[in-house]
Amino acid sequence: MDHLQQHFLDRCFLCKKAFAAGDDMYMYRGDAPFCSEGCRKEQMDTDAAEERMRNKQRKKKMMRRRMMMMSASTEEEKSSNSSIFSSDEKLVFVS
Ligand SMILES: [Zn+2]
Numbered sequence: 098m099d100h101l102q103q104h105f106l107d108r109c110f111l112c113k114k115a116f117a118a119g120d121d122m123y124m125y126r127g128d129a130p131f132c133s134e135g136c137r138k139e140q141m142d143t144d145a146a147e148e149r150m151r152n153k154q155r156k157k158k159m160m161r162r163r164m165m166m167m168s169a170s171t172e173e174e175k176s177s178n179s180s181i182f183s184s185d186e187k188l189v190f191v192s
Pocket residue numbers: 109110111112113114131132133136
């Protein structure tokens with residue numbers, strides 16, 4: 098997680114444009130750099146939309162997990178858990 102964030106600090110979080118020495122950097126939430134106010138604004142809008150999505154998805158996942166625990170199939174539970182973890186990691190990184 099840490100080295101991923103450091104790697105991202107040398108390029109715009111949104112459009113991935115690499116920063117050159119002396120370029121302006123627009124920070125957002127303390128760990129996401131942007132090449133312009135426009136890029137940062139777009140990320141803020143995306144975050145606001147994702148925040149609403151996240152709240153919806155979290156409810157869905159909890160219900161799905163409960164159903165998986167009741168089901169007898171271990172195979173299904175495994176694949177369900179791995180998909181939950183990978184999307185959680187992504188969410189943590191974005192915020
Ligand atoms: Zn940019």
